[in-house]
Amino acid sequence: MRCFVLLLAPLLTACALGSDSQRFVPAEEWSPANPSLQDTARTFQEVSRRVVAAASAECRRQTNRPNCTFGILVDLDRNAPTNAFQTLDDSDQPFIIFTQSMILAADNGDEMAFVMGHEAAHHVLGHIDRQAKNARESARIFGDLARDTGANAEEIEQAQQLGAEVGVQTYVRDFELEADRLGTVITYQAGYNPLVGMEFFKRIPDPGDRFLASHPPNARRVQVVLETAAKLGLTQ
Numbered sequence: 001m002r003c004f005v006l007l008l009a010p011l012l013t014a015c016a017l018g019s020d021s022q023r024f025v026p027a028e029e030w031s032p033a034n035p036s037l038q039d040t041a042r043t044f045q046e047v048s049r050r051v052v053a054a055a056s057a058e059c060r061r062q063t064n065r066p067n068c069t070f071g072i073l074v075d076l077d078r079n080a081p082t083n084a085f086q087t088l089d090d091s092d093q094p095f096i097i098f099t100q101s102m103i104l105a106a107d108n109g110d111e112m113a114f115v116m117g118h119e120a121a122h123h124v125l126g127h128i129d130r131q132a133k134n135a136r137e138s139a140r141i142f143g144d145l146a147r148d149t150g151a152n153a154e155e156i157e158q159a160q161q162l163g164a165e166v167g168v169q170t171y172v173r174d175f176e177l178e179a180d181r182l183g184t185v186i187t188y189q190a191g192y193n194p195l196v197g198m199e200f201f202k203r204i205p206d207p208g209d210r211f212l213a214s215h216p217p218n219a220r221r222v223q224v225v226l227e228t229a230a231k232l233g234l235t236q
């Protein structure tokens with residue numbers, strides 16, 4: 001059984017894929033029954049090949065992570081929400097999972113590549129490990145403070161849980177912007193245009209500038225992509 005850690009569900013460790021192996025297929029084996037989706041499936045498979053090659057090369061170039069071989073999976077559950085996320089299996093192999101509705105929400109290969117490049121960047125940048133470390137350290141600090149003020153065991157545990165949540169939330173938006181930056185580079189190296197790809201931002205709800213929002217405001221993300229693309233010689 002494969003156990004996965006969901007990056008975008010903080011503190012949730014789940015065997016999300018292992019119990020239902022029929023639900024997830026490798027991108028190259030995805031063959032939708034609906035004929036109108038077959039062109040989309042071919043585009044997605046081509047994007048997967050090219051982004052995996054670019055992301056793996058970038059991972060080997062800038063990290064010493066033992067596993068830079070990305071797998072791309074499609075979640076066949078029609079009721080799964082529009083989502084893409086990066087996970088690790090129990091041997092630390094990175095997987096990027098797209099729900100079918102996420103693939104269909106993309107207007108073209110550039111948008112698919114942009115989302116995939118962003119998710120791959122989370123792995124190259126070690127965000128799952130860094131998020132877990134932030135949660136642990138913050139939980140310890142909050143727990144110690146509670147203990148010092150004479151809290152009982154239950155209150156200390158509650159303080160630790162709150163601390164873990166704060167530890168995650170404090171950095172989650174920085175991680176998103178880091179992934180946008182490196183994701184722009186990976187998208188470009190895969191042969192796609194990140195400036196076309198980022199049009200996707202315009203169609204997703206903007207979380208605005210709330211403190212506990214798990215994603216940065218879309219305008220900030222667009223700015224990061226534009227700055228990174230300009231360094232690559234790309235202009236709108």
Ligand SMILES: [Zn+2]
Nearest residue numbers: 118122176179
């Ligand atoms: Zn992300």
